[in-house]
Amino acid sequence: MTGYDQILAEVCATGxxxxxxxLESRRLLxxxxxxxxxGLRVLVRQHLAATRTIWPTLGSVDADRVLAAVEQSIDAFAEGHERAQKLAVRxxxxxxxxxxxxxxxxxxxxxxxxxxxxRFGLLLTRAHAVAVCQGGTPLDDTDPATRQVESALVARFSERRVLLATKGGLLICIAPADQEEILAHFAKLAHAATDGGRVAVGRAHPGPGGIVHSYEEALHTLDLAERLALDGPVLHAVDLLVYPVLTRDRQAMADLVRNTLGPLESARGGPxxxxxTLTVYFDSGCVAAxxxxxxxxxxxxxxxxxxxxxxxxxxxxxDPTHRFTLQTAVIGARLLGWPQTEL
Structure with a gap:
């Protein structure tokens, strides 16, 4: 309130x-x-109280002149207050x-x-799991889908240590490993909010490095789902552990694909x-009908x-004795992008 009484007196005296x-001094204050x-509410109340105290000392001044000065002063004060709040938010x-x-x-x-x-609600001494949602379009913090999921999570798990964020166009949820219902609910919300977006859930791991590990597993699961055309709105890394094993030795997998499926390149229409056909045949449990x-x-x-x-x-x-080799080669071809990508 520094200088407010003097400013009000001069403005009312001169009009x-x-x-x-x-005005700038009011903004800075x-x-x-x-x-x-x-808070701004307290500041407005203080201005009005100060005005009520000063007014009798102003003499027979027009009320409109006083109120106009008060309005200008409070408006400038509020502008500075809001400016500081926005800066703090940024x-x-x-x-x-x-x-x-x-x-x-x-x-x-x-x-x-x-x-x-x-500060952001996480205790890194605990184990955590990460879920990642990929929508039809890239997501950011201002996206309506992000706000919708965040509001619903806060409403249901307000006391839990949950962190929701966006990264690289993906919606990410980090939750304690012993509270699986949080990620399950996140998956349901995110799938609906993104009009059918796919959610991948990494395994739980302890410590700060565990969050990175779980996040990378979730990303890899999304990548696998796209390359293998996997069905289902929610995929769990724990259910797909065989695929990282198959691709751990990329050269060996490439050799298997090349040696087993390479002859199909001579087929009419390509491999x-x-x-x-083999993919669907194996996915159907090798049932021809x-x-x-x-x-x-x-x-x-x-x-x-x-x-x-x-x-x-x-x-x-x-032939059951040949089936495993052929099915593994087919999976490898899909993982490596063959025949579109040269091995």
């Missing part, structure tokens, strides 16, 4: 408006008040974004990271139709394709 310097935690958002980056990439000192995590139905073929046409595979590769899809 002038507040000068630019006076508003900023300082916000920085010290004084700083908080920047700090939160920096923390998310450091947390998910493991770039910061672990001790310092743990201290910062408490892709026969690989698609079901495979034919899914491919919209006759059983006779399906049988012809399988016989063609046998002729070209020397491996019989219907």
């Amino acid at each position: 002038r408006r507040l000068t630019r310097a006076e 508003g900023e300082r008040a916000a920085e010290t935690g004084v 700083r908080e958002e920047a700090a939160r974004r920096e923390f998310i980056d450091d947390l998910l990439y493991g770039r910061s000192d672990l001790g310092r990271l743990a201290e910062r995590a408490v 892709q139709p026969l690989i698609d 079901e495979s034919a139905r899914r491919l919209k073929l006759s059983v006779r046409a399906l049988t012809y394709r399988l016989e063609r595979v046998h002729t070209l590769t020397g491996v019989n899809p219907a």
Whole structure:
């Protein structure tokens, strides 16, 4: 309130408006008040109380002149207060974004990271799991879907230590490992809010490094789901552990694909139709009738394709002793993007 009584007296005596310097001084005081935690409601009340105290000393001044000066002063004060609040929000958002980056990439000192995590509701001494949602369009913090999911999570799990963020166009949820219902509810909300977006859930791991590990598992699961055309709105990394094992030795997998499926390149129309046939055949439990139905073929046409595979590769899809090798090669081809990508 510094200088308010003097400004009010001069303005009312002369009938002038507040000068630019006076308005800026009010804005600066508003900023300082916000920085010290004084609410705008309190400040308005103080201005009105001060005006009531000063008014009798102003003499027979026109009420409109007094109220106009009060309005200008409070407006400038409120502008400074709001400016400081917006700056604080931007700083908080920047700090939160920096923390998310450091947390998910493991770039910061672990001790310092743990201290910062408490500020955002995480206890890094516990085990955590990460779920990631990929929508039809990239998501950010201002996206309506993000706000919708965040509001619903806060409403249901307000007392839990949950962190929701966006990164690289994905919606991310980090939750304690012993509270599986949080990620399950997040998956349901995110799938609905993004109009059918896919959610991947990493395994739970302890410590700050565990969050990075779980996050990377969730990302890898999304990648696998796309390359293998996996069904289901929610996929769990724990259910797909065999695929990282298969691709751990990429060169060995490439050799298997090349040696087993390479002869299919001589087929009319290329190898892709026969690989698609094998994929559906294995996904159908090697049941010819079901495979034919899914491919919209006759059983006779399906049988012809399988016989063609046998002729070209020397491996019989219907023979249990050959089936594992052929199915592994088909999975490897999908993981490596063959034949679109050269091995």
